[in-house]
Amino acid sequence: TICGLFGFELDNFERAEVQKATRRLLEHEKRFLERGLRNFLIYKDMFLKSVYRAGLPEILIYLPIIESGCSPRARSRAGAVGLWQLMPSTAYDYHLRIDYWVDERKDPVKSTEAALKYLKRLFGYYGNWELALAAYNAGPANINRAIAMGKTRDYWILRKRGVLSRETSWYIPRFYAIVRIAENPAEFDLNIENAGKKFTFQVLELEKSLSIRELCRRAGIPYSEIRFLNPELRRAITPPGRRYNLKIPAGSLAPFLSAYHGIKKEYIEDVAVYTVRSGDTIGEIAERFGTSPSLIKLINGLRGSLIYAGQELVIPVKEGGLINKVPIRNNFRNYSSLISSSIRYTIRRGDTLWDIAKRYRIEMEVLLALNGIGYNEVLMPGNEILIPVNPLLSP
Known part of the structure; x- marks a missing residue:
């Protein structure tokens, strides 16, 4: 049986396109499939709680498998990041923070909440899940254009009429195929043992910045466990200027509290x-x-x-330092206005982030924050980034 259909047609699982997508996955992408299903087991309980709270179909818990292989650190060529592969513009729409310190698209909990809100909004607009998921993949503008060209709101007819991109025309069949496989992995002879690893945690509220490595050393907990629970953190220090809720392993609150009270805090203004x-x-x-x-x-x-x-x-x-004598350029706040006036730029051979920032007359820190990337990020030809554009200054 297929879980939580609510709004999905059971007959779609028997479509020829879904059967073909199933064969392709098993024959050509088996390693990706097994890795994605193993990762899925880590986050399954969290996904289920989130879709129940959102009042959405349970079947949506399988979407991160097709999106990212269920990896919170996944990044696409187009710049989408995280379990749900959110673009910077979508992240800002749903109040996810992206800056030098954190990229909340990698936060399993916050990104899941944001993605489900976005999916709920798309379903409310299109009225059926095939079009909502297609819009999640290709963007509403492209799906609206396809509807206008194909003169129908039936995804399967749009697919036959060739008005969808190749990726989007296979996105829904692949989704149904992955759901079918994930519901019955033994039937398809897949190895998905994940050693019982689960995404379970408690929260330690930190008032000031501190070294995460030192905190872990004092608490006797491997740093890798904190990295696993907090993939959104981009530095080995918690963000300055505000309280931060650090996820720690379930049952480890006592040693972490003891370590926290004994550790040196960094008072960074x-x-x-x-x-x-x-x-x-x-x-x-x-x-x-x-x-x-x-x-x-x-x-x-x-x-x-x-x-x-x-x-x-x-x-x-710090307070009393040179804050009034130097330009503070790394203070990332409210990028929605930048997103609304951004262009998508495709990296070419020989490009550097410094050259791009100089060419478009923008601060390097703004470019990095907008795309959720670091100073040492290596971008390959064909990667896409967002560039905030001032029409009076653009080259």
Whole structure:
């Protein structure tokens, strides 16, 4: 039996397109399928609770398998990120934070809530799940264009009339195929043992920034477990300027509380971006900004003290430091206006983020925050990024 159909037609599982998609997955994508199903078991309970709360069909819990292989760290060529492969524009619409410190598209709980809200909105607009899911894949504008060209709101007829992209024309058959396989993995001879790993946690509320590695060391919990539960964190330090709810392993609250009260807290008011000059050392920069070399290395992910001219460092600025004497450019807030006036840019051979930022006359930090990427991110030709454009300044 197929779980929680509510709005889905059972007969669609028997369509020839779904049978073909099933064969393709089993014959050509078996490794992806097994990995996705193993990952799915980690998050299944959380997915189920979320769809029940949202009042949506249970069948939607399988969507992250087709989207990301159920990996919160997955990133597409187009810049979609996380379990549900959310684009920056969708993330901001649903109040997910993307900046130097975090990318909440990677947060399993918050991204799931955002994706389900988006799916509910799409279903309310289209009135059937095939079109809603197609719009989730291709974007509502493309599906509306296909409806206008195909003169029908029936997904299967649009598919036959060739007005959908190849990816979207196979997206729904692949979804039905994955649901069918995931409901009966033994029938298809799949190995999906996941060693019993589950996404279960408690929350530790942190009032100030601190080193996550040091917190784990004092609590006696492997750092990898915190990384697993908090994939949205992009640094080994919790974000400054606000309280942060850190997910910790279920049953570990006592040692973490003890560690938290004994650990040094970092009182960071904000951060500044500093470009290293010839002859600079981390110690001199730290003294200039009224901070410590160890904190600069922690925030920037530096293992040693080697820096080079032209390198950009994010510098913590504490109360009483030089906050009023340096430009604070890494203060990411409210990017909805940037998203509304952005273009999609395809990376070409030889492009660097620095060159792109300079060409479009935007700050590097804005470009990074808008796309949820880091300074050291390697982008390949064909990758797509969003670029906020001021029509008066664009090249």
